Amino acid sequence: QASSRTLCGMRTLWAIWLGWTLQCATLEVVPGAEASALERSALPAHGTTSNRHNVSDGAPRSSRDDRSGSDTAGVWRGVDASQLPNDDANGRASPFRRSPTSPTEGALVMLKSVGGNTFRMRVWNDPCADRRPGCNATVCAYSSPAGVLQMAKRCHAAGLDFVVDFHYSDWWADPGHQFKPSAWERLDFAALSDAVYSFTHQVVNALVKQGTPPKAVQIGNEITAGFLWNNSTADELCETGGRLYCKNGTANWKQFSALVQRGIDAVRSACPTAEVAIHTDLGNHIATLGIAHVISWYTSLAHGIAPARFDRIGLSLYPAYTDGRTMESVAELTHLAAAFPACVVYIAETSYPAAGKSQPEALFPPTPAGQLAYLQALRTALASAMTPAQNGGLLWWEGSETSWTSLWDSDFVARPALLKGFTHT
Secondary structure, three states: OOOOOOHHHHHHHHHHHHEEEHHHHOOOOOOOOOOOHHHHHHOOOOOOOOOOOOOOOOOOHHHHHHOOOOOOOOHHHHHHHHOHHHHHHHOOOOOOEOOOOOOOHHHHHHHHOOOOEEEEEEEEOOOOOOOOOOOOOHHHHHHHHHHHHHHHHHHHHOOOOEEEEEEEOOOOOOOOEEEHHHHOOOOOHHHHHHHHHHHHHHHHHHHHHOOOOEEEEEEOOOHHHHEEEOOOOOOOOOHOOOOOOOOOOOOOOOHHHHHHHHHHHHHHHHHOOEEEEEEOOOOOOHHHHHHHHHHHHHHHHHHHHOOOOOOEEEEEEOOOOOOOOHHHHHHHHHHHHHHHOEEEEEEEEEEOOOOOOOOOOOOOOOHHHHHHHHHHHHHHHHHOOOOOOOOEEEEEEEEOOOOOOOOOOOOOOOOHHHHHHHHOO
């Protein structure tokens, strides 16, 4: 996610490190990780895998049946505005307006009325319990499991599909930060695996029980380098967690895939109709590393989690990190979709400035009109790159509701990108 928590230079260093890792690491393809006897009894029989994986050929998801038209319910037009409860007192005092002179109205109702259909919400295990500098437990309480349940009710009332984004951390998880929740720090691998299953099942099951089942669930957030790390150094032993690239330089798909599988199993058990999504930041690196790297990453994971399966491939795609070749990167998604014909491909995070001096793409000035043009161009590019059945749409990442890249300005007035960018065409 592009926000004040990530220094601008970190993405560049990450891209350089990722390029070396993906080219030099041994991409070991492993068989399916072992599941407990209880879980095996609920899993489908092993299927076959190849270099072109029908990774979603298992039990049909009800949401997959929606995608028959040119722009159906499977094409997300939405946002991740997880911190919204802090801006509108959890819906009790909305400051949002369509214009400077219009009355205030709810942000979710506004999103729905202009063509939006999806809201993604992050969940942190125990916000700020790991005591990372800068984390305020009161401010971040919106992303606790209880906060997620509240937001799900609001989205359901507004007619928006709800997507849960598990960070499996007490605060931000992204390519450079994938720290274990403090309560899990001393768990051995078997107990850690059980904790992933239990926590995932608990949250998803609670959503189902309150009548707001999620449309989809992300197992991790930008997990390109794995998740559930013990620390921030690349020399930690893989046996202790889910870091993908570890001390000996070998890609540890076995440990990482086993943890992902437990998360998937939990979702399938708690809410069989929910889609399972796997989100990386590899969209940012297509221009520099090539689409083959993206295909290789998801292929290795698909081998490692068999027979568990994922339905959606999510990519962060920020123009600030695509070397000015965002639309060219989207065009390359044709090959990713072809490699995973049973999967939906979507942009899990994107944004573009409507103000400021930074202009990531030559075609789109950092103005409200330029922001709108970017969003419209991105939607068009996605539709051109994939068939309607595989085009999963996009989610706009709201660093805050009043930032330069937000769909609202500093006075909470809707920008043109919100009012016109999600129009159902």
